[in-house]
Amino acid sequence: MNTDDQTKGALGRETMQISWKVEYSLGVAEMDAEHVRMIEMMAKLESVDGRPDALRTVGKVINELVDYVEIHFKHEEDLMEKAGYPHLERHRAQHKVFAQKVLDMRSRASLDARTVHQFLQQWLGEHILKADRDYVPYVQLWLDNRGAEGGLE
Numbered sequence: 001m002n003t004d005d006q007t008k009g010a011l012g013r014e015t016m017q018i019s020w021k022v023e024y025s026l027g028v029a030e031m032d033a034e035h036v037r038m039i040e041m042m043a044k045l046e047s048v049d050g051r052p053d054a055l056r057t058v059g060k061v062i063n064e065l066v067d068y069v070e071i072h073f074k075h076e077e078d079l080m081e082k083a084g085y086p087h088l089e090r091h092r093a094q095h096k097v098f099a100q101k102v103l104d105m106r107s108r109a110s111l112d113a114r115t116v117h118q119f120l121q122q123w124l125g126e127h128i129l130k131a132d133r134d135y136v137p138y139v140q141l142w143l144d145n146r147g148a149e150g151g152l153e
């Protein structure tokens, strides 16, 4: 980290906080709601970057992320399974790799907000905006066919 970065914080104080954008939406409401939570965690990381209390907050975000990943991935995988998504195992493998990386992060003594933020930014771009989009037609069709029954149970 150079001096300039230390002065203004690794993410840059002037950087706008990340917020939910319509292009992040998959059009599957329950998955979108859960992805919003991840965006909120990223915004939290941005807000503490460069502050004295950053270390503790980053630790809290990583703990939150561990719980989030377990619940969200199970939810998503259940949905793909019910919808008969043909590439479920490939998708599940990506989730497993990500979940392991989150656990690895938690086992480290300290991580800066920027590192965790970049990790989530990469997941957003490479997984949520690509791999997740691939299951959408299958899940939407399954949801449509459930009709008035509604719910994901």
Ligand SMILES: [Fe+2]
Pocket: 076, 091, 095, 127, 131, 132
């Ligand atoms: Fe996924």
